[in-house]
Amino acid sequence: MNFTKEFVQKYTVFIILIVLFVIFSIASPTFMQVDNLMNLLVQSTILGIVGFGLVMIMIAGEIDLAFAGVIPFEGAIFATLLTNGRPFWVAALSTLAIGLLVSYVISLLVTRLKLVSFVSTIAMMFLLQGIWYAYTGGKNIYLEDYFNRDIVFGLVGAVPRVVILFAVIFIILYFLTEQTPFGLRLRIVGEDPESARTMGLNPIVYKTAGFLIGGAIFAIGAFLSTARMSGALATAGANMLMPVMTAAFVGQTVLGMSRPNIPGVLLAALLLGMINNAFVLLRLPFWSVPIAEGLILIIAIYLTNINKRDVVQISM
Amino acid sequence: MTDLILEMKSISKQFPGVQALQDVDFSIRKGEIHALVGQNGAGKSTLLKILSGVYHKDSGKVTLNGKELRRWTPQQMIDWGVSFIYQELNLVQSLSVAQNIYIGREPKNPMGLIDWNTMRARAEEALARIGVSELDVNTHVNQLTVAKQQLVAIARVLDMNPTVLILDEPTSRLGLEDAERLFTILRNMQEKGLSIIYVTHRLSNIYRLSDRITVLRDGKLIITSDTDKLPAGELVKHMVGQEVVDLSYGSKKELDQMLLQVNGLFGSGVNGFDLKLHASEVVGLLGAVGAGKTETVRLLFGIDERSEGVIQIGDTVLENHTPTRAISAGMALCPEDRKYQGLLLDNSISENVTLAGLEKFALWALFPNRKKEKSTVLELVNRLRIATPEITTHSRSLSGGNQQKVVLAKWLCTDSKVFLFDEPTIGVDVQGKAEIYQLLHELADQGAGVLFVTSDIEEGLQVCDRVLVMYKGQIVAKLDPRESNKEEASLYAMGGSPDELH
Numbered sequence: 001m002n003f004t005k006e007f008v009q010k011y012t013v014f015i016i017l018i019v020l021f022v023i024f025s026i027a028s029p030t031f032m033q034v035d036n037l038m039n040l041l042v043q044s045t046i047l048g049i050v051g052f053g054l055v056m057i058m059i060a061g062e063i064d065l066a067f068a069g070v071i072p073f074e075g076a077i078f079a080t081l082l083t084n085g086r087p088f089w090v091a092a093l094s095t096l097a098i099g100l101l102v103s104y105v106i107s108l109l110v111t112r113l114k115l116v117s118f119v120s121t122i123a124m125m126f127l128l129q130g131i132w133y134a135y136t137g138g139k140n141i142y143l144e145d146y147f148n149r150d151i152v153f154g155l156v157g158a159v160p161r162v163v164i165l166f167a168v169i170f171i172i173l174y175f176l177t178e179q180t181p182f183g184l185r186l187r188i189v190g191e192d193p194e195s196a197r198t199m200g201l202n203p204i205v206y207k208t209a210g211f212l213i214g215g216a217i218f219a220i221g222a223f224l225s226t227a228r229m230s231g232a233l234a235t236a237g238a239n240m241l242m243p244v245m246t247a248a249f250v251g252q253t254v255l256g257m258s259r260p261n262i263p264g265v266l267l268a269a270l271l272l273g274m275i276n277n278a279f280v281l282l283r284l285p286f287w288s289v290p291i292a293e294g295l296i297l298i299i300a301i302y303l304t305n306i307n308k309r310d311v312v313q314i315s316m
Numbered sequence: 317m318t319d320l321i322l323e324m325k326s327i328s329k330q331f332p333g334v335q336a337l338q339d340v341d342f343s344i345r346k347g348e349i350h351a352l353v354g355q356n357g358a359g360k361s362t363l364l365k366i367l368s369g370v371y372h373k374d375s376g377k378v379t380l381n382g383k384e385l386r387r388w389t390p391q392q393m394i395d396w397g398v399s400f401i402y403q404e405l406n407l408v409q410s411l412s413v414a415q416n417i418y419i420g421r422e423p424k425n426p427m428g429l430i431d432w433n434t435m436r437a438r439a440e441e442a443l444a445r446i447g448v449s450e451l452d453v454n455t456h457v458n459q460l461t462v463a464k465q466q467l468v469a470i471a472r473v474l475d476m477n478p479t480v481l482i483l484d485e486p487t488s489r490l491g492l493e494d495a496e497r498l499f500t501i502l503r504n505m506q507e508k509g510l511s512i513i514y515v516t517h518r519l520s521n522i523y524r525l526s527d528r529i530t531v532l533r534d535g536k537l538i539i540t541s542d543t544d545k546l547p548a549g550e551l552v553k554h555m556v557g558q559e560v561v562d563l564s565y566g567s568k569k570e571l572d573q574m575l576l577q578v579n580g581l582f583g584s585g586v587n588g589f590d591l592k593l594h595a596s597e598v599v600g601l602l603g604a605v606g607a608g609k610t611e612t613v614r615l616l617f618g619i620d621e622r623s624e625g626v627i628q629i630g631d632t633v634l635e636n637h638t639p640t641r642a643i644s645a646g647m648a649l650c651p652e653d654r655k656y657q658g659l660l661l662d663n664s665i666s667e668n669v670t671l672a673g674l675e676k677f678a679l680w681a682l683f684p685n686r687k688k689e690k691s692t693v694l695e696l697v698n699r700l701r702i703a704t705p706e707i708t709t710h711s712r713s714l715s716g717g718n719q720q721k722v723v724l725a726k727w728l729c730t731d732s733k734v735f736l737f738d739e740p741t742i743g744v745d746v747q748g749k750a751e752i753y754q755l756l757h758e759l760a761d762q763g764a765g766v767l768f769v770t771s772d773i774e775e776g777l778q779v780c781d782r783v784l785v786m787y788k789g790q791i792v793a794k795l796d797p798r799e800s801n802k803e804e805a806s807l808y809a810m811g812g813s814p815d816e817l818h
Binding site: 173175179180181184185188191194195196197198199200201202279 | 390391394402404406407408409410411419420422424426428429430793
């Protein structure tokens with residue numbers, strides 16, 4: 001009994017992933033084609049990378065929903081600089097700098113002014129969405145003539161470059177969070193700041209680092225989403241808010257870790273990407289995707305809590 | 317004078333409205349165990365927090381190894397060889413034993429990644445050095461008992477080779493054997509030249525362990541003396557500032573009205589528990605840590621599900637037992653871990669007190685009667701002598717004893733008849749304890765039945781009208797405190813039989 005419970009809890013996401021994969025490949029002949037699988041990976045990539053950013057902050061015991069405002073804002077800066085004839089690297093570095101600045105401001109609000117990160121980052125999200133409209137005059141900025149999508153989506157062999165980037169970021173973050181002293185300490189600060197302090201770790205330093213790493217990854221996400229849509233769109237961030245949060249929370253259940261972790265986000269992003277992809281191939285009605293995502297999120301949260309006896313324990 | 321490792325001279329510290337420390341001198345010699353005692357609020361924690369670098373002194377001089385220190389951070393103090401083990405232990409619950417021992421000093425391989433194998437091996441060595449071989453270093457700390465967790469905390473700190481070790485109330489949650497083991501470890505460390513500052517409320521510990529004693533009261537230094545030159549009576553006088561009479565609280569009671577009857581209770585950690593609790597009596601449930609006392613209380617209150625047994629309050633047999641039903645049947649519980657289970661730390665005293673009896677102060681729990689609320693809370697605060705400036709003060713800022721009294725006040729607001737107290741005096745100073753004992757008996761005198769759960773055998777015998785001794789989930793002895801003694805009760809608590817006394 002206990003064994004089954006543990007097994008189910010550890011491997012549910014794997015099982016759902018494999019079962020759906022088998023079902024989809026039987027139901028739709030095009031699903032298993034290399035082109036489609038690559039497409040599926042590309043679809044999961046942005047979701048996964050932004051999810052990595054969010055999870056880095058969650059490991060430090062905070063949350064940052066401002067990415068839904070940061071990403072369109074950074075996209076607009078990037079696009080404007082390119083359309084004004086600045087070189088690519090200037091635009092890219094400026095985007096990164098803006099991202100780090102915003103994250104630093106958020107970390108000051110949280111660590112110095114002691115604001116709750118959930119609320120203050122939602123505020124920051126609205127603030128930046130407002131600034132986006134003021135900055136762009138409400139118009140999307142298109143980049144077709146200024147930006148070669150192949151830089152990001154070109155193939156290396158059969159594999160799109162962006163997928164390789166995804167894999168590289170995953171490996172770096174996996175080792176950073178699970179195998180380095182820094183990762184262990186980040187987690188300790190997130191789970192038990194009081195003990196961390198008595199062990200001589202300064203929570204403010206680690207939380208700030210978490211926000212900054214997250215911010216840098218969000219900037220990569222902004223660049224990718226701008227490249228994918230060939231422009232800076234108002235909807236770039238808001239559309240991403242819920243799927244990214246879903247990926248981060250579903251990821252907590254992987255391997256029964258019951259804590260935010262990088263491999264979990266990878267699997268969850270693949271799962272969500274696959275559902276999106278297959279439901280389109282199978283011509284399922286558009287509303288079935290959010291229903292499926294909602295159900296998976298509920299199952300995931302249930303599994304995270306299965307061993308905890310308390311009524312509700314969702315840690316943000 | 318030359319063997320002084322650490323010297324603090326005329327340390328003063330002021331907080332808004334309070335002079336927490338005033339011209340306090342404190343010093344420690346190489347290889348001594350120095351007991352730092354005083355009631356809650358005497359200034360012990362403030363002094364130690366200044367030493368650790370959490371607070372900064374307003375004035376005074378701190379000399380470590382002959383060098384005067386200006387301003388320092390907690391990390392610097394650790395680097396200089398002064399290590400702390402706080403009462404809460406401060407281990408990270410979700411990490412393994414090995415990880416906890418090496419947080420902040422993780423062994424790395426040439427690639428900068430954590431070398432898990434080395435970490436495990438060194439953790440085993442660190443535990444072996446204090447004579448602990450039974451722990452698996454891969455176990456998560458939250459799977460360990462408090463006593464084992466404490467060993468982990470000690471292994472962690474000693475592995476950093478400190479010259480001074482500070483322990484805050486280390487035995488308050490330990491059973492007899494575990495406390496003995498701790499003493500042995502500390503003495504071994506002392507022989508190797510480690511200086512130990514030992515903060516405690518337990519008199520017996522002071523005399524068993526320490527070489528010198530420093531007493532603080534109201535932020536002032538009262539006395540520093542060699543332990544053998546300061547008898548216990550005098551020590552308590554210094555701590556309290558007035559004579560306290562050591563009296564026995566319990567007495568033989570007429571047992572007529574049955575309040576709580578339990579037959580054949582089984583559940584996790586409890587193997588057949590019977591109890592008859594009558595009106596007006598205080599019954600002690602004694603036993604070592606891990607004997608199943610807390611588990612019993614949880615079953616009685618309906619927190620955990622029992623597998624077998626009948627629980628009856630008055631004439632009502634409790635079926636489908638839940639805490640809500642227990643409360644409405646007239647049961648009240650002051651849990652062991654008040655910080656997590658009994659008290660909302662970030663809410664005011666007033667809010668905490670009126671929580672359980674909310675219907676009394678608000679029509680349908682919606683329309684509060686603030687005036688009634690305030691007068692009731694004020695009355696209770698005065699009656700229980702809760703030391704607080706305001707009833708709107710957050711519970712977090714109260715001392716341990718006063719927090720316990722707030723939990724008690726909460727239940728006094730309800731119409732409870734049966735009171736379960738699980739270790740109510742942990743971390744409470746001498747005077748606070750005396751007040752709590754008195755309150756238990758006041759409750760009983762008003763017709764309530766009180767079950768007092770404690771692992772401090774001496775305390776149980778002193779306080780209760782009659783006592784039950786528990787061992788491995790069962791009652792092994794029923795004793796009359798006036799005819800029994802500490803040796804006999806302790807023997808039962810350790811699973812022995814009275815024949816072994818002779």
